[in-house]
Amino acid sequence: MRPDRTFRSLNHLNPLTMNRKRAWAEPYKIKMVEPIFMSTREEREKYIAEAGYNTFLLKSRNVYIDLLTDSGTSAMSQSQWAELMKGDEAYAGSEDFYHLEEAVRKYYGYQYVIPTHQGRAAEHIISQILIKKGDFVPGNMYFTTTRLHQELAGGTFVDVIIDEAHDPDSTYPFKGNVNLEKLENLIIEKGADKIPYICIATTVNMAGGQPISLRNLKAVRELAWKYGIRIVHDMTRVAENAFMIQQKEEGYQDKSIARIVREICDLTDIATMSAKKDALVNIGGFLAVNDYDIYEEGRNLVVVYEGLHTYGGMAGRDMGALAIGIKESVSDIHIHARVGQVLYLGNQLLEAGIPIVNPIGTHGVFLNARKFLPHVPQDYFPAQALAAELYVDSGVRAMERGIVSAGRNKKTGAHNYPRLELVRLTIPRRVYTQSHMDVVADSVKYVFENRESINGLEMVYEPKYLRFFQARFKKVVPVTPQKMQNPEEKEPVVHAH
Numbered sequence: 001m002r003p004d005r006t007f008r009s010l011n012h013l014n015p016l017t018m019n020r021k022r023a024w025a026e027p028y029k030i031k032m033v034e035p036i037f038m039s040t041r042e043e044r045e046k047y048i049a050e051a052g053y054n055t056f057l058l059k060s061r062n063v064y065i066d067l068l069t070d071s072g073t074s075a076m077s078q079s080q081w082a083e084l085m086k087g088d089e090a091y092a093g094s095e096d097f098y099h100l101e102e103a104v105r106k107y108y109g110y111q112y113v114i115p116t117h118q119g120r121a122a123e124h125i126i127s128q129i130l131i132k133k134g135d136f137v138p139g140n141m142y143f144t145t146t147r148l149h150q151e152l153a154g155g156t157f158v159d160v161i162i163d164e165a166h167d168p169d170s171t172y173p174f175k176g177n178v179n180l181e182k183l184e185n186l187i188i189e190k191g192a193d194k195i196p197y198i199c200i201a202t203t204v205n206m207a208g209g210q211p212i213s214l215r216n217l218k219a220v221r222e223l224a225w226k227y228g229i230r231i232v233h234d235m236t237r238v239a240e241n242a243f244m245i246q247q248k249e250e251g252y253q254d255k256s257i258a259r260i261v262r263e264i265c266d267l268t269d270i271a272t273m274s275a276k277k278d279a280l281v282n283i284g285g286f287l288a289v290n291d292y293d294i295y296e297e298g299r300n301l302v303v304v305y306e307g308l309h310t311y312g313g314m315a316g317r318d319m320g321a322l323a324i325g326i327k328e329s330v331s332d333i334h335i336h337a338r339v340g341q342v343l344y345l346g347n348q349l350l351e352a353g354i355p356i357v358n359p360i361g362t363h364g365v366f367l368n369a370r371k372f373l374p375h376v377p378q379d380y381f382p383a384q385a386l387a388a389e390l391y392v393d394s395g396v397r398a399m400e401r402g403i404v405s406a407g408r409n410k411k412t413g414a415h416n417y418p419r420l421e422l423v424r425l426t427i428p429r430r431v432y433t434q435s436h437m438d439v440v441a442d443s444v445k446y447v448f449e450n451r452e453s454i455n456g457l458e459m460v461y462e463p464k465y466l467r468f469f470q471a472r473f474k475k476v477v478p479v480t481p482q483k484m485q486n487p488e489e490k491e492p493v494v495h496a497h
C-alpha cells in the first residue's frame, strides 16, 4: 500500500519552510529527561511469560518504548507544571475549579462542568441519570468502559456506525460516521422514549482513531431534534477529530482547530471527557452539560461517587493543569505535530507493506493482526500474541484491540468475535521523538518478516469485567491444522466469578 500523503503540511505557519521544503522537527525542546531501560531479548522473554503474555501486566520499568496507550501518558508543558505549584486545594470552591469551568466554557462551549477522576466516572454518572432498564443507546461503535456503564445502568448498546468502520481496508476518510438509516430505523423500531441519548465519540477509538465528519454530525443532530433525543458527546479526542476535519472535509481547510472543536461541541448536549487523552494531563476528566436539571442531578451523584462538585475526583492543582491543557490541545501547531508523528510512523509501515488499518488514525497505528498472522485462528488471540511478540523483539509495548477486548456475549457467554483484530501502537503526546518512531517501525518490520514463528495463545485466567486488562495467557504448542479447527479440545479457561 502507498503511504498516505494527502495531509496538508504546516509549512505555511513556519517561517523556515514557508518557501521551500525542509526537514521537520518537534515543536518543543526537552527540559527534563527520563531515562528508559533497555533489556535483552532473554530478559524480555522472561518478563512477558511472567506477565501471562498480557502487555498490561508488564512492569513499566521493563518497557523500552511504551505505546500501550495515549491515556494519561502525555508530557505536560512548563505552563502546566508551573500551574501545579499554584494549586488551590480548598475543599470547596477551589480557584482551579473556576479556571477549569472557564476553559470548558470557552473552548468547548458547555455551560456546566463536573470534574471527575477520569472519563469512566463521568460515563457512570450520566448513564445512571439518563438510562432506564430496557433502554437502547445507539453509538458510533462501542468503547469498553462506555458500553459497560450503559449496561450496568440497564441499557443495551446498539452499534450504528457505518459499515466501513468495521473494514480495516476501507480508506473512507470518515469512518467514525453514523449510518443515519440504521439510527433512524432503531429509533422507529424501539420508540424514541426507549432511547435516552445517542452517544457520539470523537474520534472513534475502537475503529482505529477514526473521525466523524461535521456533515454527518449535523445530520445526526437533525435526526436527534426530529425525535427529541439528546446527544452525549464522548469528546475524549475531539481536537484530533477536528484535525481530520480540517485536513479532509470540504470547507474547513482554513478554519482553526479551536473553531472546529467548538463547532463539534455546539452540536451536542452533554459531554463526557477523559482528560487523560486530548487534554494533556496525566489524570482527570469531567462531565459537561448545558441542561441545568441534568447538571443538578450530576452534582448530586458526584458527591456519592467522587467528591464535592467543585473538585469531583481531582486535586485542585490537577484541575489547574487541565485548564491549561485544554487550551494547548486546540493549538494548530500542537495538533499538527501530534497527529503528524502518528502519520510518520504509519506511513513507514505502509511503505514496508505491513497490514495496518486505513486510513491511519489520529492517536495510534493499528496493526491488522488478521492479515499479519493469517495462520493464527481468532480463538488463539492473534492480536494478543502479536503484541507479546513485538515486546519480546524490541521492548516496544503495544496492546490488543480484538477478541480479548471484545469480551463475551452477555446472554450466551460465548466470545464476541469482532471483525477487527488489531494491535494498537498508541503514541503518547509530546513524549517521544521521530527517532523513537523509527525504532518502532524497524521492530514491526522484523516481526512481520518472522511472523511464521508466532502460533497464538490460550487464555488461562479470565476476569469477569474488562478482561483485557488482567487476563493471562500461555503460548499454544504448535498444533496440526486439523486440531486447530477444534477449539473444544483446549484446556478449560478458569473464570474469575
Ligand SMILES: *Cc1c(COP(=O)(O)O)cnc(C)c1O
Binding pocket: 071, 118, 119, 120, 121, 143, 145, 146, 201, 203, 205, 234, 236, 273, 274, 275, 276, 277, 284, 285
Ligand atoms: C479512554 C476513553 C474513555 C474512558 O476514559 P478513562 O479516563 O480511561 O476512564 C472513554 N471513551 C473513550 C473513547 C476513551 O478513549
